[in-house]
Amino acid sequence: MDNPIQIENYKIQKPEIWAGNISDQELVDKIKDTGFSGKQIDEGRDYCYFLDKKYYTSNTENSEYVCMAYTLNEPGNLERASVSDVIVEENEVYSIHRISVLRDGVLIDKIPDTKIKVLDSENQSSGGILSSNKKINITIKDLRLYDVLILEDSRCKAFAERDFLRKEFSKYVWVSPDNYWAYGSFKFTFINDRDQNIAYKKTFFRDEKGNVLELETHYLKKGERFVIEEENYINPVDAGREVFPFIDFATDSNWKDLSNYIAPIYGEIFSKYSLKDFAPNLVEKLDAINGQDEKLQFAIEYVQNHIYYIFNADEMNGHKPQEPSVTYENKQGDCKAKCALLKVILDYIGVDSSVVLVNFHTDYYIKYYLPSLLSFNHVVVKINYKGQEYFVDATVRDEFGLIENRGFIYFMHYLEVKPDQVLQERKSHKFPYYCIDEKIEFNARNTTGQLKLATTYKGNRANAMRRYFKSTNKREIIDSWNNFLFYGLNYSNDRNGTDIRNIFKDAAIDIVSDDKKLNEFKIHYSAIVENPYYTDPQKNRFLMYFDRNVVKASARDFIHKDLPFWHNFDSEKYEISLNTDQKIDTEEKYTVQESTINNPYFEYKSRKKITKNGAAVFIEYHPLVNLEIPQDQFEKFREDHHKVADSNFGLGIDIIEPGLMNMLKFNFKKKFK
Structure with missing residues (x-):
């Protein structure tokens, strides 16, 4: 092998005890051609003999294990298998347990033919996106058409001190597999090793007639497992007209308890310093503006345009915002930092506002998810002004206008960072002007x-x-x-x-x-x-x-x-x-x-x-x-x-x-x- 010295981002080792252990002979025995596999291969479909996936969560780590064997019958598939990238977060380790091929009935170890490079994953840093992620580039030489590739690996994310939210709460969404693939055996296992119960809910699963089944929430205690298993399986979902079935796993909680957990964290930030103490020059500019409408416009545009937006992927793993004084001094921060500063400014000028948690990308699904703070990936500011509700994204730039003339943000679900809150649905909207x-x-x-x-x-x-x-x-x-x-x-x-x-x-x-x-x-x-x-x-x-x-x-x-x-x-x-x-x-x-x-x-x-x-x-x-x-x-x-x-x-x-x-x-x- 070309990498005799292993470094901290990846390891070559046996699986953890919770993942189990499978021998070479057991692997070979599982790779058997059947009438089902022959039909799929004859039709030109890529075929996975087996896929065994496990997700393990505890109060100190999240880990994911995969063992699979699939055909390399298509040139494109062979190319993707020969060179691949794995992105790991800070404190996450990628472990390789097995890389083998079954060729003409003989199992061949390909780890000696594997070259691994670890690169910085900083391709977007010029856009204000900072990340300690690493890209692990894996090259396997001498893969051949019609090989059966066997991969067994796992990734473990150990929680750092700032991952306080992940230590306290678990969130994982399992999505049913792509319906391009056919599987001889398909198995997924969720393992709860946390002190708290994990709730799970199967969503958009269907009966034999294609009707969506009733939603039911079930629970896993510490040490319990959830297993879903299929044989000779092709996902029947109509991808163009149906949502892929998914299972949401989350630490058992409710929205009120979650809001009461997060509100004090933000409350401490808001009350620590007054705007006059850390931003006297800004206060002077605000005081010089005549008219509350103009002050509000200035406040929003100051934070949007004068505070540089930095998306720090590692900081976003938690929910503790940067102190407004630091954001103002450094003139930069992520969405939480910018919103916290904007709220402190709005408090000073006497405009009622609150920070709200949103997820624009999965907004539609939040109503189906179990309550979890980890369902949100963005923060905006809600402003109550002259009897109207407005939402402002402090991370955008080059937006203008008095509050009623500003751009409209489309989303439906949000959690307000205040005590005793529940998930809210935003009101529908009619434009007071022609766009x-x-x-x-x-x-x-x-x-x-x-x-x-x-x-x-x-x-x-x-x-x-x-x-x-x-x-x-x-x-x-x-x-x-x-x-x-x-x-x-x-x-x-x-x-x-x-x-x-x-x-x-x-x-x-x-x-x-x-x-x-x-x-x-x-x-x-x-x-x-x-x-x-x-x-x-x-x-x-x-x-x-x-x-x-x-x-x-x-x-x-x-x-x-x-x-x-x-x-x-x-x-x-x-x-x-x-x-x-x-x-x-x-x-x-x-x-x-x-x-x-x-x-x-x-x-x-x-x-x-x-x-x-x-x-x-x-x-x-x-x-x-x-x-x-x-x-x-x-x-x-x-x-x-x-x-x-x-x-x-x-x-x-x-x-x-x-x-x-x-x-x-x-x-x-x-x-x-």
């Missing part, structure tokens, strides 16, 4: 069209557009708008393949204004269009503008048995005016068509104004967001979005060509339409 307010004017004269767009963005849209214009080349921005208009004006159907720069001449886009209090970002686009009309194969001409962003394809196409549709669309307003020097059909069905939709989850209205040489449509869209659409109401929700897509998301006018024959042709068409 997009756009006015489009397209005037066609002779063979030329003049196109103008005036757009106002607010909230999240303003923040996003501000960043986009700041970081993107002007030519690229114009090309992006041109490309959007190429489809919106339906030119993709009569001049596809044409360079868009040759269609939209003298295209220009400019920032009109950027109001940092209203959080309004206004732009203006203009271009000259040669041949402004869309011409169909029958040589009929049309002036069209349809904004496909108004059609919510994700709502129309959504299909899932378990996940409800998460509603997070922006409020929008459009005024589209199309004018020409030609005569138009003022009675054409889709030109005059209007719509009014009053769905419980959105209101949509389009109104038309028709003249002899043009038309205008006024569109308003008001959604109720930050909620899940119940499945029994979703089809009506989808149907109403289909109505929007039925020519109610823009405007088209038909040109009546000049000349007696064209007029007769038009009248004949109208008569027999």
